[in-house]
Amino acid sequence: MNYQLNNIPERVVKPRDYGLTMAMDKGLSVREVEDLISTSSDYIDIVKLGWATSYVTPNLDQKLKVYRDAGIPVYFGGTLFEAFIIRNQFDDYRRALDRFGMELAEVSDGSIDLPHDEKCEYIRQLAQQVTVLSEVGSKDVEKIIPPYKWIGLMQTELDAGAWKVIGEARESGNVGLFRSSGEVRSGLVEEILTKIPFEKIIWEAPQKEQQVWFVKLLGANVNLGNISPHEVIPLETVRLGLRGDTFSHFLNNNHK
Amino acid sequence: MNYQLNNIPERVVKPRDYGLTMAMDKGLSVREVEDLISTSSDYIDIVKLGWATSYVTPNLDQKLKVYRDAGIPVYFGGTLFEAFIIRNQFDDYRRALDRFGMELAEVSDGSIDLPHDEKCEYIRQLAQQVTVLSEVGSKDVEKIIPPYKWIGLMQTELDAGAWKVIGEARESGNVGLFRSSGEVRSGLVEEILTKIPFEKIIWEAPQKEQQVWFVKLLGANVNLGNISPHEVIPLETVRLGLRGDTFSHFLNNNHK
Amino acid sequence: MNYQLNNIPERVVKPRDYGLTMAMDKGLSVREVEDLISTSSDYIDIVKLGWATSYVTPNLDQKLKVYRDAGIPVYFGGTLFEAFIIRNQFDDYRRALDRFGMELAEVSDGSIDLPHDEKCEYIRQLAQQVTVLSEVGSKDVEKIIPPYKWIGLMQTELDAGAWKVIGEARESGNVGLFRSSGEVRSGLVEEILTKIPFEKIIWEAPQKEQQVWFVKLLGANVNLGNISPHEVIPLETVRLGLRGDTFSHFLNNNHK
Numbered sequence: 144m145n146y147q148l149n150n151i152p153e154r155v156v157k158p159r160d161y162g163l164t165m166a167m168d169k170g171l172s173v174r175e176v177e178d179l180i181s182t183s184s185d186y187i188d189i190v191k192l193g194w195a196t197s198y199v200t201p202n203l204d205q206k207l208k209v210y211r212d213a214g215i216p217v218y219f220g221g222t223l224f225e226a227f228i229i230r231n232q233f234d235d236y237r238r239a240l241d242r243f244g245m246e247l248a249e250v251s252d253g254s255i256d257l258p259h260d261e262k263c264e265y266i267r268q269l270a271q272q273v274t275v276l277s278e279v280g281s282k283d284v285e286k287i288i289p290p291y292k293w294i295g296l297m298q299t300e301l302d303a304g305a306w307k308v309i310g311e312a313r314e315s316g317n318v319g320l321f322r323s324s325g326e327v328r329s330g331l332v333e334e335i336l337t338k339i340p341f342e343k344i345i346w347e348a349p350q351k352e353q354q355v356w357f358v359k360l361l362g363a364n365v366n367l368g369n370i371s372p373h374e375v376i377p378l379e380t381v382r383l384g385l386r387g388d389t390f391s392h393f394l395n396n397n398h399k
Numbered sequence: 400m401n402y403q404l405n406n407i408p409e410r411v412v413k414p415r416d417y418g419l420t421m422a423m424d425k426g427l428s429v430r431e432v433e434d435l436i437s438t439s440s441d442y443i444d445i446v447k448l449g450w451a452t453s454y455v456t457p458n459l460d461q462k463l464k465v466y467r468d469a470g471i472p473v474y475f476g477g478t479l480f481e482a483f484i485i486r487n488q489f490d491d492y493r494r495a496l497d498r499f500g501m502e503l504a505e506v507s508d509g510s511i512d513l514p515h516d517e518k519c520e521y522i523r524q525l526a527q528q529v530t531v532l533s534e535v536g537s538k539d540v541e542k543i544i545p546p547y548k549w550i551g552l553m554q555t556e557l558d559a560g561a562w563k564v565i566g567e568a569r570e571s572g573n574v575g576l577f578r579s580s581g582e583v584r585s586g587l588v589e590e591i592l593t594k595i596p597f598e599k600i601i602w603e604a605p606q607k608e609q610q611v612w613f614v615k616l617l618g619a620n621v622n623l624g625n626i627s628p629h630e631v632i633p634l635e636t637v638r639l640g641l642r643g644d645t646f647s648h649f650l651n652n653n654h655k
Numbered sequence: 656m657n658y659q660l661n662n663i664p665e666r667v668v669k670p671r672d673y674g675l676t677m678a679m680d681k682g683l684s685v686r687e688v689e690d691l692i693s694t695s696s697d698y699i700d701i702v703k704l705g706w707a708t709s710y711v712t713p714n715l716d717q718k719l720k721v722y723r724d725a726g727i728p729v730y731f732g733g734t735l736f737e738a739f740i741i742r743n744q745f746d747d748y749r750r751a752l753d754r755f756g757m758e759l760a761e762v763s764d765g766s767i768d769l770p771h772d773e774k775c776e777y778i779r780q781l782a783q784q785v786t787v788l789s790e791v792g793s794k795d796v797e798k799i800i801p802p803y804k805w806i807g808l809m810q811t812e813l814d815a816g817a818w819k820v821i822g823e824a825r826e827s828g829n830v831g832l833f834r835s836s837g838e839v840r841s842g843l844v845e846e847i848l849t850k851i852p853f854e855k856i857i858w859e860a861p862q863k864e865q866q867v868w869f870v871k872l873l874g875a876n877v878n879l880g881n882i883s884p885h886e887v888i889p890l891e892t893v894r895l896g897l898r899g900d901t902f903s904h905f906l907n908n909n910h911k
Contacts, residue, residue, distance in 0.1 A: 145715050146751040149742045170632030172434035178684035182713060195641035196632050201438060203401050226641055229650060230405045239402040254646040282643040313643065315607075351827075376682030376708050385707035385738055387794040387825065390766040394741060426888030428690035451897035452888050457694060459657050482897055485906060486661045495658040510902040538899040569899065571863075 151383050152363040152393050157188060158214075161342035162364030162382075163307075166375055167314065167349075168217075169193035173206050175372070180213045183375040189247065190215055191368070193314060194222035207243060221251025221278050221309075224265075229255050233265070240273060250300075251278035253311055259296065263303035270304030276345070277303075280311025280319030290334040297339050308339070312347035312369060320346060320353075327356050341365065354381055355388040363393075407639050408619040408649050413444060414470075417598040418620030418638075419563075422631055423570065423605075424473075425449035429462050431628070436469045439631040445503065446471055447624070449570060450478035463499060477507025477534050477565075480521075485511050489521070496529060506556075507534035509567055515552065519559035526560030532601070533559075536567025536575030546590040553595050564595070565624060568603035572625070576602065576609075583612050597621065610637055611644040619649075663895050664875040664905050669700060670726075673854040674876030674894075675819075678887055679826065679861075680729075681705035685718050687884070692725045695887040701759065702727055703880070705826060706734035719755060733763025733790050733821075736777075741767050745777070752785060762812075763790035765823055771808065775815040782816030788857070789815075792823025792831030802846040809851050820851070824859030824881060832858060832865075839868050853877065866893055867900040875905075 155162040166187045171179065179187070190210055197203060197219050210217045219240075227236035240248055250266050262277070269275050277300040279293055288296075297308045310332075311319030320328055335344070341361050347369040348354045357365045363382040370378055380386045384393030411418040422443045427435065435443070446466055453459060453475050466473045475496075483492035496504055506522050518533070525531050533556040535549055544552075553564045566588075567575030576584055591600070597617050603625040604610045613621045619638040626634055636642045640649030667674040678699045683691065691699070702722055709715060709731050722729045731752075739748035752760055762778050774789070781787050789812040791805055800808075809820045822844075823831030832840055847856070853873050859881040860866045869877045875894040882890055892898045896905030 144710055145712065146710070146754070147744075147747060148710065148738055149744065170438055170629065172437045174430070174434050174437070174686070178686050181684045181686070182682055185713070186711070193633075194643065195636050195639075198400055198402070198404065198639070198641055199442070199632055199635045200401065201441070222641065222643055222646065225646070226404055232403075232405065235403060242402070254643045373682065376711055377705070379711045380707050383707075383710070385710055385734065387706065387734055387766045390734065390737070426694055426885065428693045430686070430690050430693070449889075450899065451892050451895075454656055454658070454660065454895070454897055455698070455888055455891045456657065457697070478897065478899055478902065481902070482660055488659075488661065491659060498658070510899045 150394070151385075154382065155364050157185065159188065161366055163188040163345060163366040164370055164375060164378060165189045165191060165345055165366070165368035166370045166372055167191050167193045167368075168372065169196050169314065170200060171206075171372065173202055173209055176206055176209045179372045179375070180209065180215070183372075184213050184215065186375050186379045187215055190217045191220050191249070192217060194220040195226055196220070197223060203243065216246045218245060218247035218249055218276065221249040222254060224248065224250055225252065225255045228257065228265070237269075237272060246273055247276060248273045249276045249278060249309070250305070251311075253278065253280065253282040259299065263299055266300055266303040266305050274306045275304055276307050276309055277305035278309040278311055282311065282313055282318055284318050284323055290331045293331065293335055294338045297335065297344070301339075301343060307343055307345050307366070309345045309368060310347055312349060312353070314349060314369060316347070316349040316353055316369070325350050325353065327353060329356075332360070351377070351381070351388070354378055358382055358389055359392055406650070407641075410638065411620050413441065415444065417622055419444040419601060419622040420626055420631060420634060421445045421447060421601055421622075421624035422628055423447050423449045423625045424628065425452050425570065426456060427462070427628065429458055429465055432462055432465045435628045435631070436465065436471070439628075440469050440471065442631050442635045443471055446473045447476050447505070448473060450476040451482055452476070453479060459499065472502045474501060474503035474505055474532065477505040478510060480504065480506055481508065481511045484513065484521070493525075493528060502529055503532060504529045505532045505534060505565070506561070507565075507567075509534065509536065509538040515555065519555055522556055522559040522561050530562045531560055532563050532565055533561035534565040534567055538567065538569055538574055540574050540579055546587050549587065549591055550594045553591065553600070557595075557599060563599055563601050563622070565601045566603055568605060568609070568625060570605060570625060572603070572605040572609055581606050581609065583609060585612075588616070607633070607637070607644070610634055614638055614645055615648055662906070663897075666894065667876050669697065671700065673878055675700040675857060675878040676882055676887060676890060677701045677703060677857055677878070677880035678882045678884055679703050679705045679880075680884065681708050681826070682712060683718070683884065685714055685721055688718055688721045691884045691887070692721065692727070695884075696725050696727065698887050698891045699727055702729045703732050703761070704729060706732040707738055708732070709735060715755065728758045730757060730759035730761055730788065733761040734766055736760065736762055737764065737767045740769065740777070749781075749784060758785055759788060760785045761788045761790060761821070762817070763823075765790065765792065765794040771811065775811055778812055778815040778817050786818045787816055788819050788821055789817035790821040790823055794823065794825055794830055796830050796835055802843045805843065805847055806850045809847065809856070813851075813855060819855055819857050819878070821857045821880060822859055824861060824865070826861060826881060828859070828861040828865055828881070837862050837865065839865060841868075844872070863889070863893070863900070866890055870894055870901055871904055
């Protein structure tokens with residue numbers, strides 16, 4: 144760090160199994176990726192190419208190479224998986240993962256109806272090819288899943304071979320884990336945490352207030368996702384108690 | 400495209416007369432323009448230098464050259480036209496268009512009171528010099544224009560020589576076509592479309608929900624404007640049914 | 656300017672004592688700083704590295720050099736000062752200022768409880784080392800300071816040696832000078848201005864509506880802060896009456 148400050152919460156360092164920041168790239172240029180890496184490569188663990196933006200991204204190979212050279216694994220958003228599934232093109236999806244040398248893949252059902260045993264079968268199959276992230280929660284504001292079902296879905300998907308499970312929020316942060324106002328469904332989160340280890344969950348939390356809420360609940364090393372590239376540095380200060388929002392929190396408490 | 404997905408809505412390809420994306424540049428650096436072109440030159444048809452930002456932009460010639468070399472026509476926002484008109488400097492405006500080699504110009508009256516026959520006379524005169532876009536709708540939230548008047552204004556301006564008419568929304572998307580909440584004035588849009596061909600209208604739609612609404616109503620090849628540079632790639636996925644918002648729409652329907 | 660427009664409000668030119676734009680850098684890459692300077696060096700007077708983002712910013716020396724070479728002074732956000740104070744590391748803070756060759760420093764108490772005479776003592780001490788900006792107002796939405804107290808605090812801090820006083824708003828613009836909706840506490844601002852010269856105050860005003868409000872009240876040369884890098888050019892047009900929001904204002908009035 145650039146100067147010595149005492150009593151800063153300890154951050155697990157990369158490569159790490161928790162304390163993850165997953166950033167969302169929804170169409171950055173190659174040079175913008177280089178810029179992001181120059182400021183944030185110590186803080187970003189994985190990058191998602193949002194939903195199916197990879198379909199229309201030129202120079203995809205070149206962009207993936209820049210991330211790869213920085214040691215940051217990249218994956219295609221779950222909506223792309225669903226776009227292949229709904230078209231009965233699962234084999235094409237597997238070939239696309241190979242073609243671009245992807246190390247990770249996301250399995251989700253936010254925009255399609257997919258029987259849960261089929262979803263788990265996809266997790267099982269893909270886990271033989273890549274590291275799998277699976278996502279729970281609908282993109283549809285009207286589909287409210289009760290807490291005990293979230294827990295059941297998450298546990299089954301981890302058992303099927305998912306490395307981590309992701310709690311859905313979209314880019315906007317107003318579905319799934321959150322009310323349409325963006326407010327956290329705190330009872331849901333707390334009930335999930337009674338059953339699923341916090342290290343296994345990546346919480347999508349694109350809004351600052353959401354990030355603050357999770358850091359206050361789970362400490363500096365909570366896994367957070369859907370972080371906008373220009374918010375990675377600000378998030379790191381929130382984790383360390385160096386922004387107004389969490390400034391007092393870490394001075395009065397001992398947290399992981 | 401980077402991989403094969405079946406049943407993707409067909410996009411008209413550039414150069415095209417409809418299916419246009421108009422991006423708004425409100426002060427990008429030359430290098431940021433290069434970045435934008437590297438990711439989005441296939442998707443952007445025209446660029447507006449927002450309102451009168453061109454007045455305070457350094458290196459304007461250099462920036463225009465980068466767009467020109469990429470084959471993307473640029474125009475000055477309508478507020479600049481109005482700034483010249485209110486000062487009785489129309490001839491200076493025409494000279495500025497020449498000086499910078501502009502191929503397009505916008506005629507609007509969002510911030511000034513301009514008798515409609517005078518506005519149409521400006522359209523006629525400028526149409527001899529450049530391709531004219533004319534804009535209908537006020538930037539003033541209190542000025543509500545009834546649908547039959549929108550239709551009359553649009554038709555007269557097209558008759559006067561405008562290539563396309565633009566429906567006003569501002570950078571924020573909360574006036575003109577939209578309520579102050581950002582919600583589309585859907586009755587207005589639908590009534591306009593009974594009289595004016597959809598190919599002749601560019602809808603300013605800076606917010607994602609607005610873009611989704613228009614794509615659902617008019618298909619992948621609707622003309623949309625005031626798109627933020629970093630939202631061009633996301634918009635292209637909305638057009639193609641590859642984002643959650645329009646994912647199911649194109650699977651169940653046949654649209655233009 | 657790129658073309659001649661008559662009757663544009665006169666802007667004080669750099670280096671200037673008022674009419675200041677303070678931009679907030681919350682983690683720009685070196686190349687993004689170069690881009691910002693290429694478009695906005697005539698318009699930005701000072702840059703704040705937001706709160707304690709400097710702690711986690713790589714290549715800090717290199718970044719500071721780019722700003723310095725452009726003649727733009729930079730300072731660390733007040734939250735960093737507070738982070739040192741709460742840890743009893745004031746001497747370390749002074750050393751950090753020296754180590755990085757900072758010309759400016761901010762003294763604030765937005766996140767800590769600091770007796771006002773102690774705050775003024777810090778201002779006095781730091782004023783011997785650097786140019787001091789002091790900030791009034793809490794980051795806590797629940798702490799409402801009545802106008803007469805704002806005036807007293809501001810006057811005492813100027814007397815203690817602050818070059819300018821800053822009115823708090825945060826990055827989001829919803830505390831201090833503003834209600835949680837972002838609306839200006841206009842009575843507060845007007846009462847402050849009966850006692851403190853407008854040249855001595857930098858108003859944090861991150862939202863466009865807030866900037867417009869201040870420009871309408873105090874003219875093109877009001878000091879405004881917490882401006883996002885991509886909003887510097889738009890703000891300059893607001894100052895000059897070249898955006899819809901202030902378009903009519905300068906045509907009907909004579910303002911400083």
